[in-house]
Amino acid sequence: MEAALLPAALELAAGGGAGLSPEKRAVLGASLLLLQRDYRFERVWFWGCIQGVRGAYYIAEGLGPDRAAPRSRLYSLNCVEWSLLPPATEEMVAQAEQLKGRFQGDPSFEYEHIEINAEDAERLFEDGKEPTIKEEARLVATIEQIDRAVGIIPRGAFVKTPLGSVHENRSFEGLSLTEAKKLSSYFHFTEPFNLKNKTLLEKADLDPSTDFLDSLEHDIPQGSWTVQLEKGDTVVVLRSLLWLGLTFYHVPMTKQYGYVYFGTGEKNFDLPFML
Amino acid sequence: ERAHGPYQPREPGYGLHQPGHSPYDDQIPDPESRMLAIQNAKAYLLKSSTTSGLNLYDHLANMLTKILDEQPTNAVDIIENISKDVKWAQFQKKMDTLRDEHEILPTFEAAEKRKALFLKANGEGDEELEEEIGETPLPNVMETAFYFEQAGVGLSKDESYHIFLALKKLISVQPIQTCRFWGKILGLEMNYIIAEVQYHEGEEEEETEEEEVIEEGGKRRGEVEDEDEEKEKEDEPPKSTYKPPPVIPKEENGTGANKYVYFVCNEPGKPWVKLPPVTPAQIVCARKIKKFFTGRLDAPVVSFPPFPGNEANYLRAQIARISAGTHISPIGFYQFAEEEGDEEEEGGGGRDTYEENPDFQPLSVVEMVDSLSTWVHHIQNILKQGRCVWLNPFQKSEEEEEDEDEEEKAEEPDELQQEIGPPLLTPLSEDEGIQNIPAWTAQPSTNLIPQYAVAILQSNRWPGAYAFASGRKFDNIYFGWGHKYSPENHTPALPPPVQAEYPSVPEITETRDPTLEEELAFKAAKEEALAAAEEEDDEEDVEDDEEEDDD
Secondary structure (H helix, E strand, O other): OEEHHHHHHHHOOHOEEEEHHHHHHHHHHHHHHHHHHHOOOOEEEEEEEEOOOEEEEEEEEEEEEOOOOOOOOEEEOOOOEEEEOOOOOOHHHHHHHOOOOOOOOOOOOOEEEHHHHHHHHHHHHHHHOOEEHHHHHHHHHHHHHHHHHHOEEEEEEEEEEOOOOOOEOOOOOOOOOHHHHHHHEEOOOOOOOHHHHHOOOHHHHOOOOOOOEHHHHHOOOOOOOEEEEEOOOOEEEEEOOOOEEEEEEOOOOOOOOOEEEOOOOOOOOHHHHOO | OOOOOOOOOOOOOOOOOOOOOOOHHHHHHOOOOHHHHHHHHHHHHHHHHHOOOEEEEEEEEHHHHHHHOOOOOOOOHHHHHHHHHHHHHHHOOOOOOOOOOOOOHHHHHHHHHHEEEHHHOOOOHHHHHHHHHHOOOOOOOHHHHHHHHOOEEEHHHHHHHHHHHHHHHHHHOOOOEEEEEEEHHHHHHHHEEEEEEEOOOOOOOOOOOOOOHHHHHHHHHHHHHHHHHHOOOOOOOOOOOOOOOOOOOOOOOOOOHOOOEEEEEOOOOOOEEEOOOOHHHHHHHHHHOOHHHHOOOOEEEOOOOOOEHHHHHHHHHHHHHHHHOOOOOEEEOOEEEOOOOOHHHHOOOOOEEEEEOOOOOOOOHHHHHHHHHEEOOOOOOOOOOOOOOOOOOOOOOOOOOOOOOOOOOOOOEEEEEEOEEEOOOOOOHHHHOOOOOOOEEEEEEOOOOHHHOEEEEOOOOOOEEEEEEEEEEEEEEEEEOOOOOOOOOOOOOOOOOOOHHHOEEEEEOOOOOOOOOHHHHHHHHHHHHHHHHHHHHHHHHHHHHHHHHHO
């Protein structure tokens, strides 16, 4: 969610019972602005909070002029001091996928006993070290996975210019109430996978400036999103069931939207059994 | 057109007349090709489109007017959108005899319901006002919400206030002694807001109707079985020796897992629905399945092992499990009621009632956060059987309740040994963690202002369960999806092994078919016997004939 709209946004996304204490809210207002100044971001998003056993990580993302470029991610243990996280690599993501269990809350904690393929093992054993992965790397990989899988925006909120960069659409007035209840009005804000696989007939209806991302309609498994109207039917709230804790809110016919993650940072592998 | 020759620089009028720009040009019919081109262009722009009836000239004029009126920044970047907006505005006729019916959005109805919460009921006189200000079972939801907010837990203030009013409505309708906002469970289509309630003693509606229906159903089944037996008296198939395990009866309302009654509603403003009491079979089954709630109480729960009930029962079972696992209070707040003669019989445990301790001295927040032994469970543990108090289903006589053990300890052997669980008011330090994670995470709400910090506990076993304590105040709440945390993936129960067939008994065992040699031998033997019999018959006939001849 936009850092500038944090207080209002937290009220709208609070249907799941998770939020921030007044102390954190107050300090975020100031520290996110300072982040913008220090790192020269154009936009700062408060991504959410991953709850560890002994502490919590608060995550912020910074965006540059091209909103679809890889975002810089920062984490903090107390919302006051922020540290930049390294960009996520495929290797990190693959290693982190094998880890199970809660985050510990300590960024330097090392997980042991992960399996890696034979080549990497040989390389590492030459150095004489056992394969370990730090919690910081797991954090990076988890945030990357969550953004890739369930980071969403309403259709029409961003436009792609002919030069390829992506900007906010200043004419975006919000989805109508009927549109807002449909999953096809929301897109994953990440590299599209399925666009090329659409039939020619479907592609003809697409508007290349706004429809350049994958919509939520064809997510597997079907039913992994819940769409609800809250607060007397005035706010549309989408919750992901694959990553429990991801909440997306949008007030129809206004420009307010955003998503935030409050959870333990674990994927819900039991989803097919639970539906 | 050069109406007046080329003027020389020294002649007057030089520079005043430019070809095609003289003041009289539009009055003069102008055959020049440039003017013709301009007119053609304009005529083209004025041509109406066949599909939409607009023409480009008017559209450009409107667009430029709009831009000049509104003067947006970077207009050149958003020009296409402005064009689209102008076209869109064309189609809204403001002065039309046919007016759109005002859309009745569903939001309006929802707003009506919420407004109804805020209206005072009719006919309230001064008497009721006094009653309200006195002792009321209504909990101070906003105060609790404030403390939880310090931990970053809770709903928005709007929603909390709506829930507050909805609880007030509930209390005015039902005869309730104590009431508490238990929490919110999220679902696929709708969510549940749950209130934990205790009725006044003696005012509870007994659910005799349901029991009668079940009994009648049982009798009818018995009659049908009798008829079948009569028909098959001659050749009865072997009777199955399967005896279903005995049904463990549910606990009485007001005790054990059914100590509190729960009301749910989907949204504040909607009517409250009472949840049925929970049976041990439902709790046992709920432990084995993991399903999302849909939000409709009558939805079936499709699972394996098949859940005995619908979503209302599943919800009630999960609420019972969450309460038993995560409802805690600071040590010393509750104490056992003084009863005489208890120590001789039970050795100091197994009590299931408690009362508030009037001499409670609250501990400081630092102490409450540092050590988990400063908190105790005040809800009875649910045993593996599904009840809080163990009952041997085979014994008909009622025995006295004895001490109970932890349900997480080693499994009991098959012979129904008595299950024992931790006694009431055990401290949290006895709670087992999951792998290497402790069962609870304790934190103060703020490190910056320790004087006014609140002690917050989060459960790691049931993510979403929180408790706070500050001085004499404490409370528990649950916000979540209603499932227990398990680091391993959920493995559904395997189907039971194939049932053994009826036992092999000589009457129903097939005999071996005879081989060819045996058959031939048998045939030969039979023929011999037949031949021997014929000879004898012949001799007898002859003898008979002889005898007859003699006469």
